[in-house]
Amino acid sequence: MTQMTFARAINSGLRKSLENDPKVILMGEDIGALGGVFRVTDGLQKDFGRHRVVDTPLAESGIMGTAVGLAYRGYRPVVEIQFDGFIYPAFDQIVSQVAKMHYRTQGAVKMPITIRVPFGGGIGSPEHHSESPEAYFTHTSGLRVVSVSNPQDAHTMIQQAIACDDPVLYFEPKRRYHDKGDVDESLDLSAALSMEKARVVTEGKDVTLVAYGPLVKTAKDAALAAADEGVSVEVIDLRSLAPLDFVTLEASVRKTGRLVITHEAGQSGGLGAEVAASITERCFYHLEAAPVRVTGFDVPYPYSKLEMHHLPGLDRILDGVDRALGRPNSLSGLEG
Amino acid sequence: MFTDDAGKGGIAAGGPGNSAESNRRTGGDLVQLITPGGERVSHPEFDSWVQDVSDEQLGALYEDMVVIRRIDAEATALQRQGQLALWPPLLGQEASQIGSARALRDDDFVFPSYRDNGVAYCRGVNVEDIVRAWRGNALSGWDPFTVNVATQQIIIGSQTLHATGYAMGIQNDGADSVAVAYFGDGATSEGDVNEALVFAASFQAPVVFFCQNNHWAISEPVRLQSHIQIADRAAGFGIPSMRVDGNDVLAVMAAMRVALDRARHGGGPTFIEAVTYRMGPHTTADDPTRYRDANELEDWAAKDPISRLKSLLERKGLLTAEFEAAVSAKADAVAKALRAGTINMPEPQPLDIFRHVYSTSNSWLDRQQDHYSRYLASFGDPAEAASEEGAR
Numbered sequence: 198m199t200q201m202t203f204a205r206a207i208n209s210g211l212r213k214s215l216e217n218d219p220k221v222i223l224m225g226e227d228i229g230a231l232g233g234v235f236r237v238t239d240g241l242q243k244d245f246g247r248h249r250v251v252d253t254p255l256a257e258s259g260i261m262g263t264a265v266g267l268a269y270r271g272y273r274p275v276v277e278i279q280f281d282g283f284i285y286p287a288f289d290q291i292v293s294q295v296a297k298m299h300y301r302t303q304g305a306v307k308m309p310i311t312i313r314v315p316f317g318g319g320i321g322s323p324e325h326h327s328e329s330p331e332a333y334f335t336h337t338s339g340l341r342v343v344s345v346s347n348p349q350d351a352h353t354m355i356q357q358a359i360a361c362d363d364p365v366l367y368f369e370p371k372r373r374y375h376d377k378g379d380v381d382e383s384l385d386l387s388a389a390l391s392m393e394k395a396r397v398v399t400e401g402k403d404v405t406l407v408a409y410g411p412l413v414k415t416a417k418d419a420a421l422a423a424a425d426e427g428v429s430v431e432v433i434d435l436r437s438l439a440p441l442d443f444v445t446l447e448a449s450v451r452k453t454g455r456l457v458i459t460h461e462a463g464q465s466g467g468l469g470a471e472v473a474a475s476i477t478e479r480c481f482y483h484l485e486a487a488p489v490r491v492t493g494f495d496v497p498y499p500y501s502k503l504e505m506h507h508l509p510g511l512d513r514i515l516d517g518v519d520r521a522l523g524r525p526n527s528l529s530g531l532e533g
Numbered sequence: 534m535f536t537d538d539a540g541k542g543g544i545a546a547g548g549p550g551n552s553a554e555s556n557r558r559t560g561g562d563l564v565q566l567i568t569p570g571g572e573r574v575s576h577p578e579f580d581s582w583v584q585d586v587s588d589e590q591l592g593a594l595y596e597d598m599v600v601i602r603r604i605d606a607e608a609t610a611l612q613r614q615g616q617l618a619l620w621p622p623l624l625g626q627e628a629s630q631i632g633s634a635r636a637l638r639d640d641d642f643v644f645p646s647y648r649d650n651g652v653a654y655c656r657g658v659n660v661e662d663i664v665r666a667w668r669g670n671a672l673s674g675w676d677p678f679t680v681n682v683a684t685q686q687i688i689i690g691s692q693t694l695h696a697t698g699y700a701m702g703i704q705n706d707g708a709d710s711v712a713v714a715y716f717g718d719g720a721t722s723e724g725d726v727n728e729a730l731v732f733a734a735s736f737q738a739p740v741v742f743f744c745q746n747n748h749w750a751i752s753e754p755v756r757l758q759s760h761i762q763i764a765d766r767a768a769g770f771g772i773p774s775m776r777v778d779g780n781d782v783l784a785v786m787a788a789m790r791v792a793l794d795r796a797r798h799g800g801g802p803t804f805i806e807a808v809t810y811r812m813g814p815h816t817t818a819d820d821p822t823r824y825r826d827a828n829e830l831e832d833w834a835a836k837d838p839i840s841r842l843k844s845l846l847e848r849k850g851l852l853t854a855e856f857e858a859a860v861s862a863k864a865d866a867v868a869k870a871l872r873a874g875t876i877n878m879p880e881p882q883p884l885d886i887f888r889h890v891y892s893t894s895n896s897w898l899d900r901q902q903d904h905y906s907r908y909l910a911s912f913g914d915p916a917e918a919a920s921e922e923g924a925r
């Protein structure tokens with residue numbers, strides 16, 4: 198076990214993948230000498246060379262489209278999108294090409310492309326630097342979407358993503374890059390929890406609280422605070438946003454009978470809607486109350502002086518827990 | 534890929550009788566080796582690139598062009614008869630497709646668009662595989678790795694990036710094969726094509742950009758896409774280009790050979806504009822009389838690629854009755870195979886819709902498949918239920 202930051206843990210995972218498979222190629226803007234704007238690829242070009250860690254021109258569709266060609270040629274490209282808000286120029290290549298190539302060719306052409314996206318807010322950035330675009334991709338068949346919440350998962354899941362024969366969007370919570378945690382770098386991938394599985398982070402019996410990426414830490418803190426008030430919250434880290442691990446979710450909701458889902462992205466058509474609807478379909482008779490969503494608002498990501506209002510924080514999550522439990526809450530007295 | 538300095542990729546490009554200087558040319562006059570009247574004219578730079586083409590090979594090029602025109606006509610008829618949902622004719626573009634595709638080596642890799650059916654034919658794709666997607670029986674008809682042709686791209690220009698990425702991989706592997714992107718004049722307006730040119734130039738990737746300027750992008754004329762000659766755009770990216778008569782199979786072949794040779798020897802990308810004309814509609818769903826002048830079509834009919842080569846063969850005394858009979862027998866046989874292959878194509882099965890979304894099974898999808906198969910089973914015969922379902 199080594200203590201390391203989130204960013205370092207990804208770096209170390211990338212390094213292992215580069216070492217283990219000569220077909221792995223990293224591509225992106227500023228990922229070479231600079232080591233990426235978040236230094237996640239720090240030192241990798243120096244050690245693996247410009248052939249393996251490629252600084253590309255500033256063209257997101259170009260990065261993604263050439264990654265498609267490299268995958269055709271048998272490579273496993275790992276693409277860095279500099280910031281969440283810059284993935285849109287690559288959207289067409291991701292949803293029309295990367296996601297569909299395997300289906301289109303009846304399995305003949307694999308797209309083992311990993312797309313790393315630093316995402317989410319909370320770091321006081323200008324516009325286009327704090328977005329949560331994950332639902333665009335969970336809505337697209339053929340893509341796998343994961344989000345990591347702690348250094349160990351960050352380290353392991355980047356390697357699992359790269360080893361996966363399907364395209365994987367790997368969402369990195371940028372406000373957690375400097376958080377430290379224990380990482381077992383020797384953990385065997387085959388022994389590690391599958392990237393498709395959700396994890397119960399904190400066990401509880403009164404309410405299931407589902408989070409992913411940056412909000413897992415907030416959810417954990419909320420569970421601690423709730424425990425002080427005698428409420429037992431079970432926190433689940435989704436890890437995989439597509440496919441969703443309904444086995445773990447169902448088991449928890451059957452036990453607690455109540456569900457709260459939290460994410461930074463806006464509410465409408467977000468992942469919380471999918472979780473709420475699917476769990477309602479699957480566990481209707483186990484639910485004591487309607488599922489509750491605690492999310493960002495349906496507004497463009499606001500300027501940074503107001504972002505703390507947009508982002509679900511500990512108190513808003515606790516308020517959501519109170520709603521699920523039918524305890525006095527900010528909406529008490531309102532119909533529906 | 535990834536040479537330290539752009540352009541220092543390797544051995545200076547050059548071929549038989551060609552100076553490095555000529556390889557650096559950009560755009561320029563239309564290269565022509567066969568006149569519309571079928572006369573072989575000499576060209577100081579390009580002759581040497583096709584001097585090995587024997588009479589017999591000329592005859593084979595002629596056969597190819599006749600056969601793909603026949604495939605095109607048969608597919609159009611099959612569409613009219615309801616056997617294909619749609620067909621994009623290549624009528625008029627035979628020389629561009631045959632001349633370029635026959636210059637390729639087996640280990641070169643092609644990234645085509647929906648209209649490049651002549652290219653697919655040259656690469657050895659089965660005729661029924663060419664129409665499989667147009668019939669709606671699959672999204673694509675062939676395994677790309679068996680013929681080194683990617684499946685046909687519908688998103689305009691997307692494949693130019695795929696070809697460039699593939700070429701970067703070739704470069705990384707130290708191989709001397711080449712990736713070729715086929716696209717139209719309209720595609721040159723797309724961001725992806727421009728990004729592909731940037732990447733190709735930056736990394737000096739062994740890729741050939743083969744643009745068939747057929748003068749129309751559905752109803753939009755080429756002048757709406759480009760204010761200058763398309764070939765001249767390449768210079769702005771630092772990519773050498775050629776502008777060839779796309780209805781002249783020999784000129785196209787020569788240009789393609791120059792470009793391939795350059796790429797194989799580390800000379801980086803080349804842009805070829807093959808100036809041709811789409812004589813038919815954009816697709817069978819289209820009515821060109823709404824947007825283009827009949828005179829224009831007449832002018833281009835006079836430059837027809839097949840009759841041009843036919844005249845040359847005639848001049849050379851190669852157009853014997855026996856040869857003509859053999860060519861037409863071949864075209865008949867291919868058309869017959871196409872028709873039979875289309876009509877007898879097995880129907881896809883309802884649950885095939887769930888296959889190959891991911892490389893391994895997925896619990897979400899398994900559940901949907903399970904639920905849908907139960908639903909189908911509730912009707913008794915699943916195939917029957919599915920066809921009724923679609924009709925509603």
Ligand SMILES: Cc1ncc(C[n+]2csc(CCOP(=O)(O)OP(=O)(O)O)c2C)c(N)n1
Pocket residue numbers: 648687688689716717718719720721747749750751811815
């Ligand atoms: C991204 C995208 N936009 C629009 C279309 C619809 N579309 C299909 S073909 C076509 C015209 C393309 O013209 P060109 O690139 O010149 O090729 P050609 O059809 O002449 O071979 C258009 C607009 C598309 N397929 N993809």
